[in-house]
Amino acid sequence: MKAPVDGRLAALRGSGKRLDYNARSLAALENNPRCTLRALLDASGSNKAAIAAHVGHPPAFGQSVFAITRGNAFEAMVKDNGCAELLRVLRETLELTLPEVAYEDLNDVGGNGRSDKRYERTEEVLLRAARGDGEGTLFDHPMLRLLIGGHPAYLEPDLVAFRIDGRFHVMEIKSFPIIDGQADPTQVRAATTQACAYIIALRDLLGRAGIGAEAVSDTIVLVAPKDFTNRPTAAFVDARKQVAALTRQLSRIERIGELVDLLPDDLTFDLYLDEDEQPRRPPEELAETLDQVLKTYRPDCLNHCEMAFYCRSRARAEASLDVLGPVVREQFGGIDTTTMVMGLARGELKPSEDQVEMAAALRHAARLRAELEDLGGAA
């Protein structure tokens, strides 16, 4: 069963290099698990940004050099001198009693930066620690592996700490500030989603060696600048709910085969790259292919999915209520388009059986609106 699905996914991607899941695609997975187009593009490792750009809707996810510099500088500062600053924060702010601390850098293995080699090394080191015969307490940039839809995705947490209350803890080092004990909730949520993937991957690694899930804590340690300074502070973030949610969504991807089976056999998102990595596929043809796949656009996608501008243009063209976002959409349960809403409101369309109540509310609202001013909204 697996092999043909893998083959199909590879064919969907085509000539391009396979891309792994990253923080953004994991966020997209968590926020919009039901979108088939996203699921297929991510599962096949297609280059969403290149595809979206080729059909005329390039994503706008530039990252400012200032943000990158600041992020790197902060992480480096926290980890300087064997994580001296970090240890101070763990001991002072979180009031942890850490035993003798040993620090292990897993950034590369004997000069080899390949993901699979680093993963093997990480596995060896972490298992040794878990069994109690390792030295390490803090593991810098371990390489973890998460099977998503049967495919390994390599993930790299900033830091994993061992022996905080006898358990592994995932640490996220972020450069957004914690001001007076509070941080921007959207950013905390994004950081937590990322950390959840690490927790699941870490449990998977240990689980295969017969070590139970309780060895990895559901609580993550968020390390971020305190107030407006460059000095770090830390906070525990309870990630139980998000770990459960992500686990559930990952289990759904296991069934990606069912989605693939619904596609025509020759369908592919291949850009037909030439030697210079330039797409040779006619954009119209690619767009037609994309249109054959179901997508679930939500305005929220603009924050995390490369395909969002393309999907929005399609939703607009179809006069889909998705364009207006869930708040408006919820008011019209079971109706998909503005044409349908206006038709029912004007009494030009006959409501189906489950639309009767909605249609009555709509006609009432349209009458009220017509009373207010002549907008042509009522019959």
Added chain:
Amino acid sequence: MSTLSALAHVQAMESMRAVPLTEFRHRRLSSRPLVIIPLAMAGEAGAPLAAMVGTARRNGTLLVVAQPRNRDQRFAFAAGLGRIVMEYINSFRQDRSGEGERSRYTDTPQILVPNPGGVRTLADLGRMCRFRATTGPYAVPEVVPELGMWLTFLVDRAEQAGSSVLLPVTGMLAEHWATGQSTLENQNLASLMAWIAPPPGLSVEQAMADAENPDVCPPAGPSTSPEFDNRDLAPAIRNFDEASALGDPQALADAESDLRELIAGQIQPTWRMVWQAISLLRSVPEAPRAAKRFESDCRAFTAYSDYQDTGALPQRKRDTAIGAARRLGQLEHALAEFEADMAFDDRFVLADRRSAGEAFAGTVVEAEPGRMVTTDKNSRVPRPLVTVLTEDPLRLAADTKLISPSMPTGHKAKVVSVRRVGGTTRVTVEITGGMGRARVPKQGTVPELGQYVAYLPDPGWRPSPQFPASDATPWTHSAPDGNDTESAVPENTAAEEWGNED
């Protein structure tokens, strides 16, 4: 959201133009608002990059921080902005009316920012500045903590529904116009304006596309576009750093003016657009009850101003339990009042509440105007009953207290029964107040047969809740012994860094 507002958004999307959601502008617009467009450096913790500030389209002042990571330059910026903001605020601390307890300033400052991000940036700036010490090792000009305290006051006050001392322009526009795009996109000033007033010669579609293109419409802040950062800003800041390292005054002046020019190019389109939005909003008539809320703003402004005059302490970092409970109560009350006020003033908002089943209107089909009841105190009072026939999808329970925008002031009623018959509803209400003191209701105070009436729930008067004194707070609600939870001002005030030199 009600079916009616949702329908308005659908209409906007279908007709590709903004549709009015209200009859009135429910926010007061000062004749002399102070517009601030703050820009911050990406990735840094609230590091100001620039601000454009002024009370008229033609006299905007541009303040630029050449190296946002430099602490001294940040404070120079805060002091520069502080002087402008304080001069503006102080101009409202002149004219007072009333005597003694009732004495208050007759007008309040009003700060307008482009979007909710602008409010957050001012909140951060307020938090950064208000604890700064004006003496000692990290001394800052006096205006810096003063600016911090005032910004914090304005941001806190802005959380109260109906207040107009600090408002994001996008919020004001979206309150009055429904667009065919999502709430998220409505927070982009240029996208929102594309729907309401596209530039001459452009369709809404074209204007929307331009609005999302940072080269045509630079973002309204607080963040600048990443492309701009990488392509223009980073090299310009590097030039400035090199020039200041070399100590060449000419090169430094050149680098500084280059930077100013770059940032001006990013901020001026937004500046013009904010003023355009303000004149659009001025063309919408102000709601009658906005005056009442303005009174409340004047009271709050006067109270805070007087506190400042008697040597204010900066606002604490976190509320105490009692302070938080009291504040929450006030916010809830203000919200209920604001919603009722809007429905009272505005046919559109009333229709909106009707479509959501929270209000109703219709004609009186039965009336018992002479009904009298005996109260607990054994007096006979008029309690007329009227039955209203309405098509509204009413969701009000019996005994709900009602007020009516279509009856004389002071009219009060309560729901007695609600009966659905087919597609219509018959609501019987008892008139309980606003009929005068006589045994016979005054002329016109009781709805008559065939009269059209509208009712909505009475937000009611609520007594301010009583809380124990701070030394009598039970241990469950008192602050734990902590580093800086005890006093309003943290001990390390002066030493608290605001970014590093590097």
